Amino acid sequence: MPSRREQIVAVALRLYRANGVAGTTLKDVAEAAGVPLGNMYYYFKTRDDLVRAALDACEAELLDLLARLSPLPSRAWFEAYFDWLLADPGGAAQFGCPFGTLAGELRALGDPAAARAGRTVGLYLDALRQRTVLLGLPPSAGDDLFAAVQGAYTVARALNDPEFFRQSVARLRAGAPQFGGARA
Incomplete structure (x- = not known):
């Protein structure tokens, strides 16, 4: 079970992704986490402390993903990567990468x-580049995939249309057999 501090960070990260850092106050986080505002200062002395903790959580999320994918051969790695994108962790299709x-x-x-x-x-980005190289492709293939995914996130967020993101990723997967097969 996550600690109270970890719960607050998870709520902050969700709010940052939905409303932006500038659009999220400590009061917003406290209310969403069910913590009195005064208690927030026990866990985080400043807004910057909370942002740094959210960055820590964000990096831990990425490192966890990469650690789970790491033992896989490259084609299976990309299949698992596409599966992760389509699972839409944290509502990314609505809120962006x-x-x-x-x-x-x-x-x-x-x-x-x-x-x-x-x-x-x-x-x-480096993880995508490294895996494309292991497939015998240039690192720029990883750059192109990264840019396509980021573009899909951006458009889906602008349109408030998570289905746009899912369909875009499904097309990327199907149109990029070099990354693991042409699965729809």
């Missing part, structure tokens, strides 16, 4: 945590 959305907003806000968030997105 679970990693890129937060990184992009922090950069737009000029937040010092933006560089750290960007490194997490870099880990994601």
